Amino acid sequence: MDSLDLEVLTRARDWLADGRRVMLATVVRTWGSSPRPPGALLALRDDGRAVGSVSGGCIEDDLIRRLAAEGLPAQPQVVSYGVGAEEARRFGLPCGGTMELVLEPLDRPAPLDALLARLAAGELVERRLTLASGAVQLAAAHPEQGPSFDGRTLVSVFGPRYRLLLIGAGQLSAILARMALALDFAVTVCDPREEWSEEWAVPGTTLSREMPDDLVIAMRPDARMAVIALTHDPKLDDLALMEALRTPAFYVAALGSRRNNAVRRERLREFDLDEAQVAALRGPAGLYIGSRTPAEIAVSVAAELVAVKNGVAPERVLPVAEAKAALEVAADTLSACRSGG
Template identity: 55%
Template sequence: MDSIDLDVLKTAVHWHQSGHKVLIGTVVRTWGSAPRPVGAMMAIRGDGHIKGSVSGGCIEDDLIDQMRKGELDYRTPDLVTYGVGGDQAHKFGLPCGGTLQVLLEPVRDESCLPELVATLERRELVTRSVDIATGHATLTPSHSGTGVVFDGTHLITQHGPRYRLVIIGAAQVSRYLADMATALDYQVIVCDPREEYLDTWDVSGVETSREMPDDLILRLEPDSCTAIVTLTHDPKLDDMALLEALKSPAFYVGAIGSRLNNQKRRERLALFDLTPDEIARLHGPVGLHLGARTPPEIAVSIIAEMTALRNGVTVTQKKDEDVLEGDACPILTRPPRILSRAD
């Protein structure tokens, strides 16, 4: 789940608990080109205040107008359709012919939104089912990712925790990767026990850790919404993280280095309690082969591969050079220091 969707739910809960009338709007169907995907959410308060978005803005303006005029129903969920014709599609900022349906759901105690927010903050997957006739909602544990099913009688939404990225190493590539991941709404955690690296870290909005990499991975308990990338060029630090990351459900595990270095890394990992299937999950060389040489180019290649996998796109591009992303001279300004726990 993106942080903006979680903010919508939190805001709706806060407004409701403060005594306001509140509706949650969820895009449940689209036809043609729609400005927001199925599952997009917004909260709208009785006085017209909103949080989130279901369109480019015009639909929100119409709902605000109806809300202020008292034309929206607070008793049971209501389905509204926008863009059924070319004129209306143009009026509401939709591409000509595009249509979307929004379910407007009154927020009540029976909506179970506080329980939903609490579950998501524990990083648990959950399915929420809303009976359209009554507005009553139920929550059940889920084992799959996000998704929306609307059959006319029930709205079933699967919610997962916010995506997060764990970066091992606080060097140049890490800075660009952290910035890009933050822009894509990842929660970013950078781990580096080497004080000369982390002491100069200055990327805002990013958590930092001086723990040993394996200790951090074990503490975080990576889930299917977690990506882990090792960027230190120090086999000891990188391998420590990978030994735990590859055994986890993390959707992406990558390690910087050439094909030769990654082959040696796989041979080292095979000496430990990893299965061949677990080792095969490693993306190394990390990232798509873009001919990347500079730190920002390498970061682009990594975030592109992560995005493809996150969106269910099969990555088939081969990295067929001996020296690939992560091995160009600008990345290393000095040899990696081998660090022991005694340090």
């Protein structure tokens, strides 16, 4: 679930609570190139105010005009854009792009209240809309489930599908946690050190004061969980990494210099981790962007995290260790050339 979609649902609920009527537009099918994927949401208030996005803006404008001219539909309906080349150009769709949307009228806040309450509890929720009747049902969803539409029933999935555990409650963790929340991760921060955990104040995250290795075991990392060690304290970082590297977690990383991470890998071997497990550690964490400040380092780490999650080989952009090694080789080569000249 995109964090923007949560904003759309919340705003739509608030408008309904104020006595307004709302139309919810959901992208259900795309062909060719399209600016937004299936599941993307747009909420339109009865006076034309809008939140969310289903395109670059042209389709939104047309829906606002449609709402002003025709009012909200009585029942959910399907509309298509970009079927022909001329219409694709008109609505700013890429060449060959076609998009199908379900337009759903909403007139009371209670159904969205129920959905938002389950999302606030951290649940992954399936919302099933039957177009013929307009009836909506909520049920538990599973992480691999995505949006679907068969022409009669629209199934949308809301809630965090990925988890992130940050070891350490310092400044960098706070910045990275905010980025991860915006990327729709469920974020847990672990720090047993009272002087750090007492100052943690990032809304929307879960704070744990357990020992990191105990928490990793309790959270049972799967292929949709990431663990990042950020304390620089081997007593905390190494224990968490030791347990995380034994799991299917898709991203396990640690901050620190190349030298520190090389030493860390030697320590991890002493915990009876095999070479494949030790090699799975990403350290130094992040992609090389010349980062220096905590915010820039957080961008670097978040970028690598998203790349790995999306199945993109981050090595194409060079992780920190390889990039710095390449810079050192280049500097040595330049120095040798100058000395020889």
